[in-house]
Amino acid sequence: MEVQPTTKADIWSLGATIIELITGNPPYHKFNAMGAIVRIAQEERPPLPPNVSEKLADLLIKCFQKDVDARPSAADLLEHPWVQSVREGAVSCL
Numbered sequence: 001m002e003v004q005p006t007t008k009a010d011i012w013s014l015g016a017t018i019i020e021l022i023t024g025n026p027p028y029h030k031f032n033a034m035g036a037i038v039r040i041a042q043e044e045r046p047p048l049p050p051n052v053s054e055k056l057a058d059l060l061i062k063c064f065q066k067d068v069d070a071r072p073s074a075a076d077l078l079e080h081p082w083v084q085s086v087r088e089g090a091v092s093c094l
Contacts, residue, residue: 008068011077015046015063018056022049055082 020026027046028036040046045064048057059082065071077083 006068007074008071011063011071011074014077015060018060018063019046019049022052053082055080055085058082 016027028039031039044066045061048060052060059077059080062072062077062080072080
């Protein structure tokens with residue numbers, strides 16, 4: 001099976017970066033590298049920070065899709081309702 005290069009890993013990383021910006025820590029920061037890898041493999045997605053809006057939670061869940069083909073592209077995320085509302089200044093970033 002040939003693996004095609006993709007930027008979809010960057011989308012997962014974007015979700016992790018957003019969590020780190022909100023909480024001050026990356027997902028699974030309490031675990032060593034191997035423990036984090038095991039949790040990434042076993043869990044549906046990293047835990048979401050408490051008190052994020054429904055729109056941001058939806059964006060993060062989309063970023064953490066395990067199926068790379070189901071994960072949105074950067075262009076898709078630019079059209080996401082959370083991104084649009086932040087761009088318009090309609091809501092706070094959370």
